[in-house]
Amino acid sequence: MANPNARLSLALKACSSNVPENGAMIINANEATDYSRLGEAVCIQWFKPTCDRLIEKGLTTTQDFTSTANFALVEITRSKPQSLGLIAKAFDSIIENSILMVDGKKTDGIESHLKILRNLFDIDGVISKSHGKIFWFKKTQRPKILNQWLQGLEPATVDQGYKTRAGIFSANHIDKASALLLENLPNHLSGKGADLGAGWGYLSNELLKNNDKIKSICLVEADWNALNCAKLNINDSRAKFEWADATHHKDNGYDFIVMNPPFHQSRKAEPDIGKSFIQRASELLSPKGQLWMVANRQLAYETTLDTYFTAVNSITETPQFKVINASRPKKRIFK
Ligand SMILES: C[S@@+](CC[C@H](N)C(=O)[O-])C[C@H]1O[C@@H](n2cnc3c(N)ncnc32)[C@H](O)[C@@H]1O
Incomplete structure (x- = not known):
């Protein structure tokens, strides 16, 4: 090694x-x-x-x-x-x-x-x-x-006027998987939400722009530089920003969680990170809370989803990605 x-x-x-x-x-x-x-x-x-x-x-x-x-x-x-x-x-x-x-x-x-x-x-x-x-x-x-x-370290403007920085996830464009998730989200999301691994804030910003019934979204992101871009990209008092490991995030009782979980930290695919995100999402959601996630199609998250949620539905699949809705979390730390 x-x-x-x-x-x-x-x-x-x-x-x-x-x-x-x-x-x-x-x-x-x-x-x-x-x-x-x-x-x-x-x-x-x-x-x-x-x-x-x-x-x-x-x-x-x-x-x-x-x-x-x-x-x-x-x-x-x-x-x-x-x-x-x-x-x-x-x-x-x-x-x-x-x-x-x-x-x-x-x-x-x-x-x-x-x-x-x-x-x-x-x-x-x-x-x-x-x-x-x-x-x-x-x-x-x-x-x-x-x-x-x-x-080269300063924020740069990419698609739709969004600001990103060199070195963060999808620094040059809107991520295709996140765009697919957004297209497939219902327009009735409401209440308290979280975006786990929120990156530079694309998903949260689009949700907040188009949905008055959302009370708050907590953007939980581990990369300081990405989170700072999200702060530049979102001008909405319902957005909260947390620099944290999402698998240790503690606030709970969420009505919905959206995520495009990370699938590697090195070059090779590491599905365990995504699995930990799924487990944490089930712990953080309220009993009626819903998880909406997108993942690379070849990543086998189904067993983990079945372990932590009673209802798991495939919403759409493309040759590259799959969008999944999971509800009735089995393992909650909801107060
Ligand atoms: C696939 S990207 C999705 C980013 C964003 N949601 C988007 O749509 O562009 C996953 C994000 O998770 C972040 N991340 C990786 N490990 C994390 C962790 N343990 N806790 C929180 N965020 C993490 C990465 O920095 C990256 O921004």
């Missing part, structure tokens, strides 16, 4: 005299890597479950670049514009002559980042290990292109 620790510890050893004992910043820190050599580092992380696990490990986390550091490690993301923007932010956040390290997997495009950065900076070292690369350079002159990279 790929071991990011091996890569980082070799790199830290190779430039040990330039690695401070404290005062480092780790951007997109993950729970699998041991950062203890970096002392009391600040970890920037936007995904709530990862953040929670970093905190459990005793690390300090934040979502913004608010402080100055004397060393930065950028763990690249799967989005090139987001990674370049983060490298630019890290560059601007460290003091002159500090080290900026960039680490990542080949499958996330680390080689192309190295190629781009080699043309701009004197790279002091590169280590290839565990299906990835780590490289570093000193902050000296600031290339102008960094301004363009920073711009």
Whole structure:
């Protein structure tokens, strides 16, 4: 199995005299890597479950670049514009002559980042290990292109005027599965609702725009950047925003829940996340509450749906997706 620790510890050893004992910043820190050599580092992380696990490990986390550091490690993301923007932010956040390290997997495009950065900076070292690369350079002159990279982190306008950001789910367009779910939702949804894994707010906004009988929708989303886009996209006091792991969401008594649950956190399909969303939805709904969900057709959620709901109906199927309505939840934590 790929071991990011091996890569980082070799790199830290190779430039040990330039690695401070404290005062480092780790951007997109993950729970699998041991950062203890970096002392009391600040970890920037936007995904709530990862953040929670970093905190459990005793690390300090934040979502913004608010402080100055004397060393930065950028763990690249799967989005090139987001990674370049983060490298630019890290560059601007460290003091002159500090080290900026960039680490990542080949499958996330680390080689192309190295190629781009080699043309701009004197790279002091590169280590290839565990299906990835780590490289570093000193902050000296600031290339102008960094301004363009920073711009890539700003909200951009996509379909129907919606705002999104690089790196979030469906950053370039309205997701087809969510559009299909919306088309198949009844127009009589009313009362208290939740949108689990709400992304940048498409489903909730469209529901609120077209339905006066909805009293509230709680948008529960784990990605801080996506939730902040949802706040830009929804101008309706009935919307509530919660940065949380939906499988731990505690408010309940919902009349309806809509969701297009996540089906992977890495590259491979992980249906267990969707199954946990289904279980949580059954716990959060009121006795007469209804779940409306869309999923990739090949994901086998039917057994889980039958475990947690008495009535499960297929509303429509396309070659790619299926829309399901489930009611009469079996396992509730409704007060
Ligand atoms: C398939 S996307 C759907 C997004 C949105 N509903 C839409 O229609 O565009 C799933 C969303 O769930 C979010 N997510 C992943 N894991 C989560 C978790 N544990 N709790 C809450 N949200 C999560 C992802 O960040 C992503 O925005």
